[in-house]
Amino acid sequence: MFRRKNHSNSEQGVEDQQQKVKELRASLGQLSGRSTQFCTDACLKRFLEARNWNVDKAKKMLEETLKWRLSFKPEEIRWNEVAKEGETGKVFKANFHDRHGRTVLILRPGMQNTAALDNQMKHLVYLIENAIFNLPEGQEQMVWLIDFTGWSITNNVPVKSARESINILQNHYPERLAAAILYNPPRLFETFWRIVKYFMDPKTFQKVKFVYPKNKDSAELMKSYFDVDNLPTEFGGTATLNYDHEEFSRLMAQDDVKAQVFGVGQTPPCPGGNGSYSAVEVAPEP
The missing domain is CATH 1.10.8 (Helicase, Ruva Protein; domain 3)
Structure with missing residues (x-):
């Protein structure tokens, strides 16, 4: 019964x-x-x-x-329009997925290299659209990995930029974020966090995970999301991450062509499942 x-x-x-x-x-x-x-x-x-x-x-x-x-007009943005924003690798798509096959975006706020908010948001939107375009069949969400290496009070992301990023993500790309993992944020970040968290709706807030390298629960959480052999050492894994802007640009240009062929809201037959469309090298350390 x-x-x-x-x-x-x-x-x-x-x-x-x-x-x-x-x-x-x-x-x-x-x-x-x-x-x-x-x-x-x-x-x-x-x-x-x-x-x-x-x-x-x-x-x-x-x-x-x-x-x-x-x-x-997010679907009309092309990489050559935002390439300058990506020169330092402050935001890019990794060539590995999480354990559920979700696209991974790596964000490094300490690598901020520009001041124009409009261009920064255009760059972010382009990469969100590209991450969605490269999702494997049957998967709708992405994971953000945020690396705080080099982050300081002098080069932190302005509150206005953080607020606009949150607004775009949660209001125009709802349920696209599976988790935002803040890896080893410094103590100075606490003040910044107390401000920006109020811009988040409850659903987005619940997806934010604070992870600290020496914390056992944090290590288990990372293992639940990622294969440590694919995960860069910056996030507690055993792989080496190198951002090559020229290679990244080449691969993004390839994706621009694919996006034009398949159209808005569609995905290619093999949407990056093996990382072949990515633009960073992540290889196991010897």
Whole structure:
């Protein structure tokens, strides 16, 4: 009896979600162009999930995102437009996935090299779009690994930049982040964190993980997300990470061509599952 009841409840939950997706799609009215391509069922589910399956709230969120995409045009950004922002490797896609096959973005705020907020956000959005483009089939989320090496009060990311980054991620790419792992942040970061955490909604806040090298629980958490043989030594693994900007640029240019071929919201047949599209060398140490 209990098995039948639980199975029925599970089916009802799926049916409810499907019905919510239908309601949200109907409430949006007639879409056109890139909005039609963007608003897949999977996309609508992510926006509903972000708003606890409240159709009205999800609709408002999605409409704001469609307006933002129409203005910002993330799908039109090409690597050559933001390459200067990436010269120091402050944000880049790793050539390894986590244990669930999710794309990994490595962020190194201590490598900040520019001051123009608009260009910084354009660079970040490009890499988010590229990370999504390279997700393996059946996977919708990415992981952020944040390395605080070289971070100090003199070169930290301004609060305005952090706030805008959070806004873009949680409001325009809902449920795309699986985890943001802050690796070995210095004590000075605590003051910065007390400010920026208030810009996060509860769902995003819960995905932020603080990790410290000498902490046993932190080590276990990293092992739960990554194979240590793939993980760079900067994050407690045994691999060597080298950022080669020229190689990264070459591979991003290749992805730009693939993105034009497959279009918005689509992925290539073999979307980077073996790391072949990545632009960093990560090799096991001898």
